[in-house]
Amino acid sequence: MLEDNEESSMRKIRNELINECGAYCWCCGNYFTPTELQGHHIITKAQGGKITKSNIAILCDTCHKKQHQLIKQNNWRKYHKSMKNIMYTGKVLRENYQKFMLEMR
Ligand SMILES: [Zn+2]
Numbered sequence: 001m002l003e004d005n006e007e008s009s010m011r012k013i014r015n016e017l018i019n020e021c022g023a024y025c026w027c028c029g030n031y032f033t034p035t036e037l038q039g040h041h042i043i044t045k046a047q048g049g050k051i052t053k054s055n056i057a058i059l060c061d062t063c064h065k066k067q068h069q070l071i072k073q074n075n076w077r078k079y080h081k082s083m084k085n086i087m088y089t090g091k092v093l094r095e096n097y098q099k100f101m102l103e104m105r
């Protein structure tokens with residue numbers, strides 16, 4: 001469980017990322033309402049990963065559970081591969097969303 005102050009910094013980073021990238025899951029790419037999306041530590045908390053924009057990915061409940069399943073199984077090969085894809089999708093989502101916002105102005 002996250003402590004109170006971690007909970008609020010996670011909420012802050014999560015909201016910032018959703019504002020920048022749109023309310024999409026970075027794993028399945030589906031659109032959600034912002035409250036359905038969760039912040040996930042790319043480098044896990046146990047491995048010293050912090051709540052910073054570069055270490056948080058936005059995931060839906062289903063995809064988030066899948067990542068934690070891999071962590072629980074110690075399936076780091078699959079986890080790292082999955083994180084690589086997720087970070088790439090996050091980057092593409094951000095670029096597309098920024099372009100979209102520019103066109104809307
Ligand atoms: Zn998802």
Ligand SMILES: [Zn+2]
Binds near residue numbers: 041064
């Ligand atoms: Zn997580």
